[in-house]
Amino acid sequence: MKNVFVPCDGCTLCCRGNAISIHLELGDDTSRYQTFPHYIPELAEKGIVMLAHNPDRSCIYLGADSCTIHGDAPALCREFDCRRLVKDMGYTKARKAAKKGLLKPGIVTRGLNLIPTLNDF
Ligand code: SF4
Ligand code: SF4
Numbered sequence: 001m002k003n004v005f006v007p008c009d010g011c012t013l014c015c016r017g018n019a020i021s022i023h024l025e026l027g028d029d030t031s032r033y034q035t036f037p038h039y040i041p042e043l044a045e046k047g048i049v050m051l052a053h054n055p056d057r058s059c060i061y062l063g064a065d066s067c068t069i070h071g072d073a074p075a076l077c078r079e080f081d082c083r084r085l086v087k088d089m090g091y092t093k094a095r096k097a098a099k100k101g102l103l104k105p106g107i108v109t110r111g112l113n114l115i116p117t118l119n120d121f
Contacts (some may be wrong), residue, residue: 003081007117013106015062020051028057033074034060041088077089080110 019039022028034052037044052060061069067077085103086094090102091112098105 003078006081006083007114010064012058012065012066013110014077014082014105015059015067017104018059020059020074021039022049022051023075026079028074031056032072033045035119082113084111086111087115087118 021038021043022030022033022035024030030049035049036052038048038050054060054062059067061067061073067073086108089097091108094103094108094111095105097103098108
């Protein structure tokens, strides 16, 4: 399940084309997931794994329009908030990160559009 506080409203950008790492230090249990070695060789060499994905690069746990492992998704999925990312980083910096391939442009745009839904905005 994605962060329940984000009004994703059918958006599944985070579940497509992203490397969701498993973080033991955040309480993730690797044995509960189908995983691949991380796509970045340096991380894979350290034993870091990411959720397995389908040939179209969508997460193996993505159903027709939402996550199928509600409540059991890894910490990164449960904690990520595109609004918070753009607000804290700043839109210009986030766009630059997207241009470098560090973020998906769609997530930056979506986060910007949803900032007004943050309670502390
Ligand atoms: S980009 Fe934002 S709205 Fe879309 S799935 Fe990710 S967290 Fe949800
Ligand atoms: S585990 Fe669920 S929320 Fe996380 S990327 Fe996969 S489908 Fe999306």
